[in-house]
């Protein structure tokens with residue numbers, strides 16, 4: 704996060720002295736693997752509000768051609784692709800846009816279920832730099848359920864056109880995770896994004912995510928009690944605490960997942976492949 708600007712890195716490469724910290728060198732370390740996911744060293748999820756450029760980032764890193772366009776709700780199911788970076792293979796999962804992990808529309812549930820139960824190694828939240836405040840709602844929710852996240856502040860070119868400047872360094876300090884500014888349609892910032900993903904995936908950078916204050920003791924006791932019951936009934940269930948909180952809030956979709964046996968299936972499978980409560984996986988090929 705305290706690296707030189709992409710301009711200074713690029714100038715080093717132009718001078719013909721590519722070094723391991725320069726952006727052009729790092730971009731050259733990217734191999735787009737398309738649908739050839741195979742055995743991946745790390746699984747990376749792309750989450751974010753609708754229309755923030757998730758599929759644009761996905762396409763740029765995998766070489767695939769997920770549907771993109773300037774209206775929300777284009778991606779309705781999960782798409783998977785792969786890339787290799789610095790010799791490590793990454794499975795990249797493009798998710799439908801969602802405003803909140805509490806949302807209940809079918810495509811938003813696909814995103815929610817993968818983030819909660821798919822256990823990605825890194826969650827990249829792609830945010831719209833022109834609507835940062837609204838986008839941070841999902842970022843804070845994601846930070847409640849994972850220690851390994853990167854914030855990609857995309858559409859920086861649009862923000863600049865409107866005179867908006869984003870202080871990514873301050874954001875990184877406040878959120879406790881790497882924050883990278885991008886204009887993904889033109890590839891700007893993607894070398895830095897790749898580096899941040901690698902840093903978090905390999906543990907080179909340890910996140911200290913901002914968390915909301917603990918609930919009052921009475922509620923905390925109820926949550927802990929429910930968590931231990933859930934863990935007894937559903938051993939291996941990821942994010943049992945989140946499930947407990949949603950049950951206490953009377954979340955119908957979680958109650959239905961219990962009644963239908965979906966939650967039991969999740970805890971049995973461990974969900975490393977991330978099928979999700981209601982998600983149908985969609986491998987997307989070049990179109």
Ligand SMILES: Nc1nc2c(ncn2[C@@H]2O[C@H](COP(=O)(O)OP(=O)(O)OP(=O)(O)O)[C@@H](O)[C@H]2O)c(=O)[nH]1
Nearest residue numbers: 753754755756757758759771776777778800886887
């Ligand atoms: N100006 C500009 N446009 C961008 C950038 N990144 C993506 N876009 C455009 O923004 C629109 C939305 O991009 P998508 O990649 O489809 O967004 P998404 O987040 O996958 O959208 P949903 O799947 O509907 O949630 C498209 O028209 C992209 O070309 C960027 O950095 N700058």
Ligand SMILES: [Mg+2]
Nearest residue numbers: 757758777778
């Ligand atoms: Mg999309």
